[in-house]
Amino acid sequence: MPDEELIQKIEELKKKKESLLVGGGKERIEKQHKTGKLTARERIEDLVDEGTFEEIDMLVKHRCTYFGLDKKEFPYDGVVTGFGEIKGKKVAIFSQDFTIQGGSLGEMHAKKIMKLQDLAMRYGIPLIGINDSGGARIQEAVDALYGYGGIFYRNTQASGVIPQITVIAGPCAGGAVYSPAITDFVIMVDQTSQMFITGPQVIKTVTGENIDKENLGGAKIHNSKSGVAHLLAKDDGQAMELVRKLLSYIPSNNMDPVEPADYDKSYKVPEEINEIVSPNPKKSYDVKDLINLVFDPGSFFEIHAHFAKNIVVGFARLEGKSVGIIANQPKILAGSLDIDASDKAARFIRFCDSFNIPVITFVDTPGYLPGVSQEHGGIIRHGAKLLYAYSESTVPMITVILRKAYGGAYIAMASQHLGADFVFAYPTAEIAVMGSEGAANIIFAKEIESSENPEETRKKRVEEYKERFANPYEAASRGYIEDVIEPIETRKKLSASLSIAYSKVKPTPSKKHGNIPL
Numbered sequence: 001m002p003d004e005e006l007i008q009k010i011e012e013l014k015k016k017k018e019s020l021l022v023g024g025g026k027e028r029i030e031k032q033h034k035t036g037k038l039t040a041r042e043r044i045e046d047l048v049d050e051g052t053f054e055e056i057d058m059l060v061k062h063r064c065t066y067f068g069l070d071k072k073e074f075p076y077d078g079v080v081t082g083f084g085e086i087k088g089k090k091v092a093i094f095s096q097d098f099t100i101q102g103g104s105l106g107e108m109h110a111k112k113i114m115k116l117q118d119l120a121m122r123y124g125i126p127l128i129g130i131n132d133s134g135g136a137r138i139q140e141a142v143d144a145l146y147g148y149g150g151i152f153y154r155n156t157q158a159s160g161v162i163p164q165i166t167v168i169a170g171p172c173a174g175g176a177v178y179s180p181a182i183t184d185f186v187i188m189v190d191q192t193s194q195m196f197i198t199g200p201q202v203i204k205t206v207t208g209e210n211i212d213k214e215n216l217g218g219a220k221i222h223n224s225k226s227g228v229a230h231l232l233a234k235d236d237g238q239a240m241e242l243v244r245k246l247l248s249y250i251p252s253n254n255m256d257p258v259e260p261a262d263y264d265k266s267y268k269v270p271e272e273i274n275e276i277v278s279p280n281p282k283k284s285y286d287v288k289d290l291i292n293l294v295f296d297p298g299s300f301f302e303i304h305a306h307f308a309k310n311i312v313v314g315f316a317r318l319e320g321k322s323v324g325i326i327a328n329q330p331k332i333l334a335g336s337l338d339i340d341a342s343d344k345a346a347r348f349i350r351f352c353d354s355f356n357i358p359v360i361t362f363v364d365t366p367g368y369l370p371g372v373s374q375e376h377g378g379i380i381r382h383g384a385k386l387l388y389a390y391s392e393s394t395v396p397m398i399t400v401i402l403r404k405a406y407g408g409a410y411i412a413m414a415s416q417h418l419g420a421d422f423v424f425a426y427p428t429a430e431i432a433v434m435g436s437e438g439a440a441n442i443i444f445a446k447e448i449e450s451s452e453n454p455e456e457t458r459k460k461r462v463e464e465y466k467e468r469f470a471n472p473y474e475a476a477s478r479g480y481i482e483d484v485i486e487p488i489e490t491r492k493k494l495s496a497s498l499s500i501a502y503s504k505v506k507p508t509p510s511k512k513h514g515n516i517p518l
């Protein structure tokens with residue numbers, strides 16, 4: 001006969017949990033749905049493999065007694081935390097519940113997140129944060145600020161140890177933006193999410209500028225203009241799908257390998273690859289067409305697709321193994337390197353290096369973008385990040401020079417001189433200090449000017465320079481590139497060189513950390 005008291009206690013527990021599961025109540029949940037958003041719990045359900053979510057700290061309560069909060073209860077203090085599995089891989093998740101006091105962050109809400117961060121580090125598993133919050137819980141004042149500080153600190157400690165992925169699925173303003181900014185990838189949901197330091201009203205008061213919240217810090221702005229966000233989702237469901245996809249390319253931590261995926265062993269690169277890169281340097285092409293043919297079909301996953309489109313970055317698989325790709329995009333700004341492209345590529349290289357993902361670089365760039373705005377914007381400082389990121393990398397690095405590789409940009413784009421393990425070039429490659437026209441105009445300026453027929457002399461000298469340097473063979477003759485290859489050989493060459501370079505051990509001088517030019 002079961003003990004009556006025991007039955008009662010179990011009933012009490014069940015009721016307690018049931019009452020918490022209603023979150024901020026029916027009305028607020030309806031409002032959440034009406035604005036096109038899922039609730040914190042629905043998002044988790046969408047994200048994880050069915051039935052795998054294990055919640056912790058559901059019974060946590062706030063301790064604030066100011067402004068009548070002692071009379072208010074906030075279930076699980078407005079944030080759901082716990083562990084789940086994504087395609088069988090363990091992850092730690094927190095999901096802010098906007099239906100509970102606007103998902104605002106107070107002391108205990110923050111402590112739940114901090115605990116989860118500590119546990120994710122302890123277990124070496126990725127941390128996924130779903131943000132939907134009005135920011136610091138105003139009634140809790142300095143306790144809320146303590147909370148943010150503690151979260152930033154842990155985000156920083158975890159950086160490079162476990163992957164950290166953020167989904168912005170609602171407001172994220174003021175101090176709240178800096179935790180996502182420290183994480184590795186930020187996914188924003190179109191129309192329903194905004195990130196800003198100060199909102200439209202404050203901006204209007206301080207600077208007089210008129211702007212609405214979507215144009216100030218919406219998903220499209222941060223994906224295309226500021227580069228704060230890496231991926232754009234059309235709704236919450238797609239944001240969760242993107243997290244699942246992203247995780248399939250990256251390891252659980254900086255010690256574990258990425259599990260290889262199945263791939264089609266019969267795949268053969270089609271002949272058409274030989275026709276993508278034209279020998280005419282003025283003819284552009286889409287470097288993504290080449291990437292799609294070289295790697296496992298359908299495996300290319302572009303990151304930062306809408307930002308600094310003159311460089312392409314993303315993950316792909318080569319014979320099932322995850323690799324990071326950096327490629328100049330000749331279709332946009334002729335593939336030149338500017339401030340944003342340098343930041344974008346450097347950040348991606350450093351992610352790959354932190355998590356032992358090999359880096360494959362495709363080069364076709366006329367150089368760094370000329371212009372006063374670039375110079376005054378600090379292209380020297382930003383461009384240096386790219387050189388720095390490649391030079392400090394210890395992962396296998398393979399480079400393929402497709403066409404133009406001029407001057408500083410040749411060096412910067414994973415040249416052998418910065419530590420690339422294997423560098424290949426297509427017969428269309430031009431490895432020189434600068435383009436032939438510019439070069440001949442400078443070194444033969446006096447001769448051209450004083451000659452009887454300057455135009456003819458100029459043409460002759462340009463041709464001479466072109467013949468000498470607008471090819472890959474001068475560099476090959478010095479051993480600066482390992483081989484000149486046909487485009488159709490790319491996949492085979494990459495896979496052979498990667499299989500050699502996987503065992504790479506690159507000694508690095510003992511230091512606390514370097515000082516990347518930020």
Ligand SMILES: CC(C)(COP(=O)(O)OP(=O)(O)OC[C@H]1O[C@@H](n2cnc3c(N)ncnc32)[C@H](O)[C@@H]1OP(=O)(O)O)[C@@H](O)C(=O)NCCC(=O)NCCSC(=O)CC(=O)O
Nearest residue numbers: 101102103104133134135136137138139171173174175176
């Ligand atoms: C986020 C919002 C745009 C959402 O507007 P909505 O109309 O959708 O929702 P709403 O205003 O009805 O809010 C839902 C419920 O959450 C509460 N709420 C919202 N934000 C809150 C906050 N930061 N602290 C405490 N409670 C908050 C509301 O009072 C309301 O409670 P109820 O349901 O009981 O009526 C707005 O709430 C807002 O502007 N909040 C303040 C944002 C802000 O300034 N944060 C910065 C804090 S300072 C900070 O973070 C530090 C820093 O900047 O460095």
